[in-house]
Amino acid sequence: EIVLTQSPDTLPLSPGETATLSCRASQSVYSAYLAWYQQKPGQAPRLLIYGASSRATGIPDRFSGSGSGTDFTLTISRLEPEDFAVYYCQHYGSSLRTFGQGTKLQIK
């Protein structure tokens, strides 16, 4: 089973700044099967990025994903107040899907 480790656990930033979130896999994964989700309090997660770098429908271009092998990054530019949430990466390329533990993006 692939283990995904996200860093940092908490990221304090201000609106307008750029957030860089990391997701590291315990073994190399095919980038086509790496997704990022956003979750706000009291809500179900929402798909942001799939295939490591493709934005899901309706996701602003402030959100971008990159990476390959074992290291993946979610970048959020020009942070808006509604972007402060918890972000999870997920590997979905094997019969056993896994999530990272999450990064909480909070207002500084």
Next chain:
Amino acid sequence: QVHLVQSGAEMKKPGASVKVSCKASGYTFTSFLIHWVRQAPGQGLEWMGIINPSGGSPTFAQKFQGRVTMTTDTSTSIVYVELSSLRSDDTAMYYCARDWGCTNGFCPLEYWGQGTLVTVSS
């Protein structure tokens, strides 16, 4: 449009079982895989398993092997997850989620149910 509507909150005692349902609508039920994901209070997402409503055996995360059952009812477009031998650390929000349909079965999760809170307490 696609909707996944889950059953209501449950309160169970340790050692009991719980069965949560997820009713799908707005698409062809047998064409998309359904996943179950849970989230303990204040914690992260935990993938539990996956089932294909068109048939075949479900796949479970190792930690749930032997304690979880996933079934579907194609006549009503409902997916069920049942967890037995409940412990206090099974207290969590349980979500069903649908992938967006890929030929190889490996897709991200596009639609989510509203969640069902299961509380395990004596």
